[in-house]
Amino acid sequence: MSVTEDEAKPIQYRKHLRWGEHDPNRRANTPLGMWAWLWQRVSALLIVVLLVLHISLPYKLAIQFLLLLTVTFHATLGLRVILLDFNLVSIRHHRTLAWALPVVGLIAIFIVWRCIY
Amino acid sequence: MSATKRNVRVFRYDPAVGGDGGFRDYTLEVENASAMTMLDVLLHIQREQDPTIAFRFACRVAMCGSCGMVINGRERLACKTNVSDLPPSEDITLRPMNHFPVIKDLVVDMDPMFNKFRETLSFFEPKEQLTEPARIAPDAPEREEIRLATDCIACGCCVSSCTMVDHHPDYAGPAALARAYALIADSRDGLFQERLAAALPSCHECRTETNCTEVCPKGISPTRAIKYIQRTALVQLEVTPKEAEVEETEAPPARWEVDRATFIRGAGVAVIGAAVAVTLGSVAAITTVGPTESAAAEEWVSVGRIADLPQGKVTTVLLNYEARSGIYSQTISKPVMISRLSDEIICYKTACPHLGCTVHFENQSDEFRCACHGGTFDRSGSVIAGPPPRALDRYRHKIEGDQLLVLI
Ligand code: SF4
Ligand code: FES
Numbered sequence: 001m002s003v004t005e006d007e008a009k010p011i012q013y014r015k016h017l018r019w020g021e022h023d024p025n026r027r028a029n030t031p032l033g034m035w036a037w038l039w040q041r042v043s044a045l046l047i048v049v050l051l052v053l054h055i056s057l058p059y060k061l062a063i064q065f066l067l068l069l070t071v072t073f074h075a076t077l078g079l080r081v082i083l084l085d086f087n088l089v090s091i092r093h094h095r096t097l098a099w100a101l102p103v104v105g106l107i108a109i110f111i112v113w114r115c116i117y
Numbered sequence: 118m119s120a121t122k123r124n125v126r127v128f129r130y131d132p133a134v135g136g137d138g139g140f141r142d143y144t145l146e147v148e149n150a151s152a153m154t155m156l157d158v159l160l161h162i163q164r165e166q167d168p169t170i171a172f173r174f175a176c177r178v179a180m181c182g183s184c185g186m187v188i189n190g191r192e193r194l195a196c197k198t199n200v201s202d203l204p205p206s207e208d209i210t211l212r213p214m215n216h217f218p219v220i221k222d223l224v225v226d227m228d229p230m231f232n233k234f235r236e237t238l239s240f241f242e243p244k245e246q247l248t249e250p251a252r253i254a255p256d257a258p259e260r261e262e263i264r265l266a267t268d269c270i271a272c273g274c275c276v277s278s279c280t281m282v283d284h285h286p287d288y289a290g291p292a293a294l295a296r297a298y299a300l301i302a303d304s305r306d307g308l309f310q311e312r313l314a315a316a317l318p319s320c321h322e323c324r325t326e327t328n329c330t331e332v333c334p335k336g337i338s339p340t341r342a343i344k345y346i347q348r349t350a351l352v353q354l355e356v357t358p359k360e361a362e363v364e365e366t367e368a369p370p371a372r373w374e375v376d377r378a379t380f381i382r383g384a385g386v387a388v389i390g391a392a393v394a395v396t397l398g399s400v401a402a403i404t405t406v407g408p409t410e411s412a413a414a415e416e417w418v419s420v421g422r423i424a425d426l427p428q429g430k431v432t433t434v435l436l437n438y439e440a441r442s443g444i445y446s447q448t449i450s451k452p453v454m455i456s457r458l459s460d461e462i463i464c465y466k467t468a469c470p471h472l473g474c475t476v477h478f479e480n481q482s483d484e485f486r487c488a489c490h491g492g493t494f495d496r497s498g499s500v501i502a503g504p505p506p507r508a509l510d511r512y513r514h515k516i517e518g519d520q521l522l523v524l525i
Contacts, residue, residue: 011132013218013226013447019280022128022139025190025210033327034280081325084344091341094327 036077036098043074061117068109076105120146123200125158127170128212130219138219140210143167147200155188155195158209159223172223179334182270185277186223187212192274192332214277216290218445229445230276233289237316239296244307251305259302266299266342268335275329275339281322286441289319291329291339298342301349310355317350417515417522420453423462424519431456431478431485433467438525453512453523454478454485456496464512464523465498471505485509 020026050067057063080097083089089097125145130138143162147153156174163170174184177196184195189203189210203209217225234240253260275291276282282290289297297316300306323343330338418438426432436451454465454476465485469476474489484501485494492503499508513524 011220012135012449013132013220014130014135014138016218016225016283016445017213017215018283019215021215022212023187023190023210025207026187027190029190031328031331033325033331037324037326084325084340086348087341087344091327091330091338094330094340 032095032098036080040074040077043070043077046070047074065113068113069106072105072109073102076101079105120148121150121205123147124208125162126208126210127159127162127222129170129222130213132221140212141167142208150201150205151199153200155186155193155198155200155209155211156184158200159195159211170223171221180270182272185214185272185274185334187214187277192277194272194274194334197334214273216277216279216282217273218447225273226445227271227273230271230273230290230292232445233293234271234296237289237293237297237319238308238312239293239300241300241303241306242308243305253304259304262345263299263302265335265337266295266302269295269299269337270335272334274332274334275337278328278332279326280328281324281326285322287319288322289316291323291343294319294323294346295337295339295342298339298345301346309353313346313350313354316346317354320344320347320350415524418525420455420464420514420521420523422519423457423516423521426455426457426462426521428457428459430480433478436523436525451525455521458496462514462516462521463498464514464521466510466512468510469505470507470510471503476509 017023047067047070050063050070053060053063054067077098080094080101083097084091084094123145125143126140127143128138129141130136143166145158145161147158154177156177159170159172163172172184172186172195174196175181176183179194179197182194185192186195187193187210188195188198189207192214195211200209211223213219213223213225217227217229220226269292271292273292275295279291282288294316297312301309301312301316306312320343323340325340327338327340330340333339416438418436420434420436431454433452433454436453438449438451439446440449452467452475454467456463456465456478465476467475467477469487469489469492471487471490471492474487476485476487476492476494478485483496485498486492487503487505490504492505493501494505494509495501497508498511515522515524
């Protein structure tokens with residue numbers, strides 16, 4: 001009995017699927033924590049850009065304001081990680097942290113800005 | 118309750134065919150959406166419409182962990198998810214979990230995860246001095262700390278949800294670390310230091326995405342477990358101090374006269390400026406032109422000694438090599454046809470450029486033939502007859518000593 005070529009072929013596993021690949025509902029279902037992570041990275045890049053702008057164009061109020069906004073946003077998301085790292089807030093509230101901290105931070109910075117200018 | 122029609126999309130991959138796989142659509146009458154699980158959906162389709170669908174299940178009550186899959190964009194257990202849990206406006210989409218090689222349709226190879234369990238020493242090792250089973254009171258602090266973490270059913274949902282698993286091959290992943298945590302926090306455990314040391318490096322790969330915490334069907338938070346390991350290591354991990362190897366070196370004499378402070382300031386600005394430029398430039402460059410993750414890394418694989426390849430003949434050699442991708446590696450066998458004519462060596466791929474059937478060499482006619490549609494190629498790989506659109510594909514090769522290597 002001879003083995004045909006097809007039978008002799010080794011079984012090939014498919015390479016692992018990745019996040020969002022062949023997954024039409026994934027993006028709409030992205031949990032808040034993932035956004036918190038992503039936005040912190042995005043704001044980090046923004047800070048680099050704004051910082052360069054701020055140094056080269058020192059007295060532009062708009063840039064200063066944007067920089068302050070971005071730094072606050074980035075910092076509050078960092079605070080979220082610190083609070084979870086040290087278990088200062090229970091992991092049960094991780095979703096609340098992800099939206100409440102940036103909101104509180106941005107409101108605070110807005111008030112401070114209004115007081116100065 | 119009247120029956121409603123639901124569109125069900127099931128990811129299909131056939132290992133005998135290979136390729137990328139894709140969704141196939143089925144329509145199903147759903148009698149009672151709140152009493153029909155995804156497992157029922159699959160069983161219905163398998164019995165009534167398509168017996169070839171492959172999926173795993175055993176207990177049907179969220180105990181065995183074999184039915185984890187991605188259901189409408191989120192990792193869930195098929196036996197625990199009802200049709201009514203999904204918005205009626207959406208199709209039902211069933212797809213295998215991320216980050217595990219797909220064996221067939223919805224069935225994945227879970228070995229990568231269990232290997233990670235092994236690497237983080239995630240098995241119980243009692244302390245030697247214990248002769249009696251230790252009793253942990255239900256209200257003991259450690260019992261409260263560990264909480265649900267002992268309930269893990271190793272379904273893999275968390276590993277599938279965590280994108281870091283894909284970006285860091287050495288990352289143990291949330292499931293293994295949740296297990297390591299349950300053992301580290303356990304006072305009966307005899308491997309405290311070893312386990313801590315084995316688990317800690319992985320913990321740094323956690324970016325607090327909390328995806329694992331969101332999806333775990335058992336209500337476990339691997340995120341919290343990872344943080345616990347890090348905090349514990351901070352105070353309790355015994356580090357054997359390495360001998361500092363600082364050699365005294367003479368400062369080189371200054372070549373030109375610049376005041377030190379000015380130089381340092383200038384250098385600082387230059388370094389930061391360069392770093393910013395390089396960072397932004399490379400991020401932009403990598404995202405626009407860089408290779409995607411899916412492109413497998415090429416590597417040189419040895420075919421064997423050149424002297425073993427008969428002169429004037431075409432020899433087919435089966436190459437076995439390890440391919441690494443994401444958190445797992447797989448042994449792959451790939452045939453290569455090597456043509457040796459006096460000094461010229463050509464290494465051909467066996468896949469026909471027409472539709473990918475296997476090409477073989479016929480000694481009598483001195484031609485390559487594809488059995489599927491009669492594609493015929495001459496010794497140099499050019500098409501003589503049949504539908505192939507181009508010549509046979511070649512591998513790059515090089516010679517090192519008496520060895521022949523090809524770039525796979
Ligand atoms: S931690 Fe939860 S999601 Fe992860 S393998 Fe265990 S039971 Fe499944
Ligand atoms: S069938 Fe056992 S967990 Fe779903």
